[in-house]
Amino acid sequence: xxxxxxxxxxxxxxxxxxxxxxxxxxxxxxxxxxxxxxxxxxxxxxxxxxxxxxxxxxxxxxxxxxxxxxxxxxxxxxxxxxxxxxxxxxxxxxxxxxxxxxxxxxxxxxxxxxxxxxxxxxxxxxxxxxxxxxxxxxxxxxxxxxxxxxxxxxxxxxxxxxxxxxxxxxxxxxxxxxxxxxxxxxxxxxxxxxxxxxxxxxxxxxxxxxxxxxxxxxxxxxxxxxxxxxxxxxxxxxxxxxxxxxxxxxxxxxxxxxxxxxxxxxxxxxxxxxxxxxxxxxxxxxxxxxxxxxxxxxxxxxxxxxxxxxxxxxxxx
Amino acid sequence: xxxxxxxxxxxxxxxxxxxxxxxxxxxxxxxxxxxxxxxxxxxxxxxxxxxxxxxxxxxxxxxxxxxxxxxxxxxxxxxxxxxxxxxxxxxxxxxxxxxxxxxxxxxxxxxxxxxxxxxxxxxxxxxxxxxxxxxxxxxxxxxxxxxxxxxxxxxxxxxxxxxxxxxxxxxxxxxxxxxxxxxxxxxxxxxxxxxxxxxxxxxxxxxxxxxxxxxxxxxxxxxxxxxxxxxxxxxxxxxxxxxxxxxxxxxxxxxxxxxxxxxxxxxxxxxxxxxxxxxxxxxxxxxxxxxxxxxxxxxxxxxxxxxxxxxxxxxxxxxxxxxxxxxxxxxxxxxxxxxxxx
Numbered sequence: 022x023x024x025x026x027x028x029x030x031x032x033x034x035x036x037x038x039x040x041x042x043x044x045x046x047x048x049x050x051x052x053x054x055x056x057x058x059x060x061x062x063x064x065x066x067x068x069x070x071x072x073x074x075x076x077x078x079x080x081x082x083x084x085x086x087x088x089x090x091x092x093x094x095x096x097x098x099x100x101x102x103x104x105x106x107x108x109x110x111x112x113x114x115x116x117x118x119x120x121x122x123x124x125x126x127x128x129x130x131x132x133x134x135x136x137x138x139x140x141x142x143x144x145x146x147x148x149x150x151x152x153x154x155x156x157x158x159x160x161x162x163x164x165x166x167x168x169x170x171x172x173x174x175x176x177x178x179x180x181x182x183x184x185x186x187x188x189x190x191x192x193x194x195x196x197x198x199x200x201x202x203x204x205x206x207x208x209x210x211x212x213x214x215x216x217x218x219x220x221x222x223x224x225x226x227x228x229x230x231x232x233x234x235x236x237x238x239x240x241x242x243x244x245x246x247x248x249x250x251x252x253x254x255x256x257x258x259x260x261x262x263x264x265x266x267x268x269x270x271x272x273x274x275x276x277x278x279x280x281x282x283x284x285x286x287x288x289x290x291x292x293x294x295x296x297x298x299x300x301x302x303x304x305x306x307x308x309x310x311x312x313x314x315x316x317x318x319x320x321x322x323x324x325x326x327x328x329x330x331x332x333x334x335x336x337x338x
Numbered sequence: 339x340x341x342x343x344x345x346x347x348x349x350x351x352x353x354x355x356x357x358x359x360x361x362x363x364x365x366x367x368x369x370x371x372x373x374x375x376x377x378x379x380x381x382x383x384x385x386x387x388x389x390x391x392x393x394x395x396x397x398x399x400x401x402x403x404x405x406x407x408x409x410x411x412x413x414x415x416x417x418x419x420x421x422x423x424x425x426x427x428x429x430x431x432x433x434x435x436x437x438x439x440x441x442x443x444x445x446x447x448x449x450x451x452x453x454x455x456x457x458x459x460x461x462x463x464x465x466x467x468x469x470x471x472x473x474x475x476x477x478x479x480x481x482x483x484x485x486x487x488x489x490x491x492x493x494x495x496x497x498x499x500x501x502x503x504x505x506x507x508x509x510x511x512x513x514x515x516x517x518x519x520x521x522x523x524x525x526x527x528x529x530x531x532x533x534x535x536x537x538x539x540x541x542x543x544x545x546x547x548x549x550x551x552x553x554x555x556x557x558x559x560x561x562x563x564x565x566x567x568x569x570x571x572x573x574x575x576x577x578x579x580x581x582x583x584x585x586x587x588x589x590x591x592x593x594x595x596x597x598x599x600x601x602x603x604x605x606x607x608x609x610x611x612x613x614x615x616x617x618x619x620x621x622x623x624x625x626x627x628x629x630x631x632x633x634x635x636x637x638x639x640x641x642x643x644x645x646x647x648x649x650x651x652x653x654x655x656x657x658x659x660x661x662x663x664x665x666x667x668x669x670x671x672x673x674x675x676x677x678x679x680x
Contacts, residue, residue: 107521122520221528221536222653246651256652257528259535261399265370278525290406290538291398 064180067169069160070145077182078136078157082129084121085140088161089114090315091174092138094190097181103132109309110317126150136180164230164314165254167237171195174316190316197319202237205326206333213241215258215268215297216311219275222258229254230314231274234322238329243268264291270328271295271303274311300335304328345626353633357412360637364408364644365400369653372396406539410601411643412636413542414534415608417549417598419635420556421591422609423616423627427563428584428591429494436595436609439501439588443508444478445471445599450512450526454519467529468544468600475596478508479588494584531655532603534643541601552594556628559587563624605639607660611668612638618675638664 065071082103083089089108092101098113105119119128121139124147129137138159142148148158159180164170171191178187214235216225225231227242228249235242242249243266244256275281283303286292297303310321365381366374376391377400383390390397421436429438437443448470456466482504486497516526534541562583565573570580598605616630638660645663646654 120520122523123517219525219528221525221533223524223528244652248651251650252652256650257535259369259647259653261368261370261403262651264395264399264403265372267395278522289536290540291395291402294395294398 060182062179064159064176066159066161066173066176068162070148072157072159072180074136074157074180076135078134078180080132080134081136081138081181082119082132082134083108083114083138084119084124084129085138085161086110086309087164087313087315088138088140088173088177090313090317091177091190092181094316095174095178095181095187096183097177100181102134103129110315130154130156138177165228165233166230167195167198167233167318170230170314170318173314194316194319198237198322201319201322201326205238205329207239208329208333211239211241212269212329212332213243213266214270214272215243215263215266216272217275217281218255218312220279220281222260222263224256224258226250226252226254226256231311231321234318235325237322238325240270240325240329260289260291264295267296269297269302269332271297272306272311272325272328273303274306274308276305277308302328302332302335344623345629349620349626349630350633353630353637357633357637357640360640360644361408361412364411364640365404367644367648368399368404369647370399372399402538406542407534407537407643407647408640409542410534410537410545411640413545413549414598414602414605415612415635415637415639415642416632417545417552417594417635418605418608419612419631419638420553420628421595421598422635423613423624423631424556424563424587424591425609426613427566427624427627428587429498430567430569431498432614433610435606436591436598437505437604437606438498439482439592440478440504440508441475441592441595441599442478442604443505443512444474444476444481445596446474446530446604447508447512447515448474448477449529449603450515450522453522453525453529454515468541471529471603472596472600474508475599476592478504479592479596481508483585483588528655529603530657532605532657532660533646533653533655534602535647535653537601545597545601548593548597552590552597553632555590556587556594557632559583559590560624560628563587563628567624603657605657605660607657607664608635608639608642611664615668615671618671 060077061073061075063071063073079100080102081092081097081100083092083101084105086105086108089101089104090110092098093111093114102115103117103119104114105121106116107121108114108116124139126147129151134156136157136159137147137151138161139147140161140163142158142160151158161173161177164173171194174191174194175187178184178190216231216235218224224244226244226249227233227236232242232249232254243263244258271286273281273286282305283298283301286303287298292298304324306321306324310317366377372392380390380392380397380400382388392400418436422434425434425436425438426432449467452466452470482497482501485504486500489496489500516523562578565576565578566580566583573580612635613627613631616627616634620626620630642659642663643656646656646659
């Protein structure tokens with residue numbers, strides 16, 4: 022541990038030296054004007070520092086599962102050399118032991134990246150640690166809205182030399198979503214829903230990214246209470262709050278992590294009295310799909326659409 | 339400080355009255371807004387066979403969620419507080435708590451292992467997590483006991499040191515496993531901070547036998563705890579074999595602690611604060627402290643759990659409430675009691 026700490030300190034020191042050194046250097050000429058996009062390019066995600074990439078990154082390390090999906094979606098998959106252990110999609114992503122929660126600069130550098138993508142970098146620690154080696158750090162924070170997600174798709178395209186593909190993915194996702202929503206029947210009475218993150222009743226409110234998707238279908242979140250922003254949008258509900266709310270739809274995003282399904286929740290104390298349980302309106306989602314702000318949000322929206330359609334036709338039948 | 343050695347009936351009746359009162363309150367008012375009059379009517383209907391204003395689902399909230407949760411809070415509080423009293427007596431240390439001999443560290447390690455290694459196990463009558471936490475707690479205490487004995491010490495000091503070492507080691511193992519599996523961090527921490535949110539009758543039945551056995555053993559042995567406080571030599575001269583008594587008391591207390599940990603996670607503070615409150619208010623004899631800690635612990639945790647489930651729209655971790663609300667309350671009692679004493 023002391024060894025690691027001194028290494029970090031050295032890296033930080035080197036970072037400071039390199040940063041001050043930058044001021045005297047001449048700006049590299051932006052000569053590459055081909056279809057790979059224009060470099061240098063300056064990119065900045067909402068709520069994150071700006072990064073200037075001098076050349077097209079050829080060795081990308083992604084420590085964010087959502088970013089990994091987006092990188093492959095915009096056609097930058099071939100440039101990805103390593104992804105973190107939680108990046109489960111797509112199959113071919115080179116999964117490693119790396120983690121984005123507490124990233125280890127040394128372990129990251131063994132992959133000799135020129136660009137590292139993370140979802141959070143507290144006090145720019147990782148950025149500063151990687152900077153001396155010339156490795157850039159792109160922070161793509163959790164998207165809180167669909168628009169923020171589309172922006173990130175475009176941004177990833179730009180940063181990796183696939184600007185047209187990035188823009189295309191963004192607009193396609195937007196259109197697909199709009200179509201799914203338009204094709205979904207509107208219930209006469211607004212439907213309520215409960216989205217479960219784990220079996221201790223952690224949930225999401227409508228103020229989260231996932232909540233926004235449900236919003237598009239006109240669904241009402243039972244976790245909202247008086248303030249959807251309370252508990253950062255991820256409150257822990259009481260069992261009795263859920264029973265009393267009696268949501269029309271139950272979405273389980275803990276099928277993989279915690280092995281929950283329609284049967285297991287029906288066995289919970291009192292849950293057999295819930296209308297959604299009795300009428301089979303429990304939707305078993307893939308945990309990953311229902312937690313990432315990637316282009317696969319379309320698949321998630323499709324599940325929601327099917328559930329709403331079934332609920333509406335069930336009600337009218 | 340009063341030198342009461344026998345339990346006054348009036349105190350017990352008052353304690354039980356308070357217990358019934360907080361139980362009733364917690365059942366009548368909860369996280370969801372059923373209306374306390376309607377819940378009262380439901381209880382009346384159940385007792386007399388009349389009609390209830392509650393729907394089937396609302397009745398399920400009362401009988402399948404609130405009642406077992408209140409009972410479980412009472413059981414866990416009683417277990418932790420009486421075990422805390424026993425630990426303080428056995429170690430003759432006012433800072434001893436039920437987790438002193440590695441019960442918390444063992445349970446934490448085992449729970450982490452289960453979350454990491456067997457995340458999707460379902461269909462068991464009892465989930466793997468409570469079983470693991472129970473076994474882990476006993477493993478921690480057992481290791482401490484074995485190490486404390488094998489190091490050749492006779493008194494409580496070696497046992498205490500063994501407990502510290504075992505706890506440190508098990509915590510290190512847990513942290514290591516956790517670091518390798520950072521994606522499960524929230525699940526582990528949710529469990530660690532403690533809570534009764536997902537409890538039902540099953541958990542009540544799970545904890546009841548252990549807590550009941552421990553309660554009986556500790557109450558019957560309260561006199562022996564008083565003897566132990568005199569020191570081993572004195573105790574021996576009174577015909578008590580200190581090492582045997584200690585083993586019995588620690589076994590009973592650890593069993594109750596393990597049962598509590600298994601159904602509620604790690605809830606701190608109860609085991610220290612309740613026995614001391616009882617000591618301040620009712621007397622320093624363990625024949626008073628143990629039975630009143632059972633009642634006081636139940637009252638304390640039912641109130642804490644009520645706060646945890648109602649003060650915010652969502653749930654608060656119970657372990658946070660016990661410390662957050664308990665610590666200032668304890669200091670207040672300490673102050674007011676001190677000023678009254680000579």
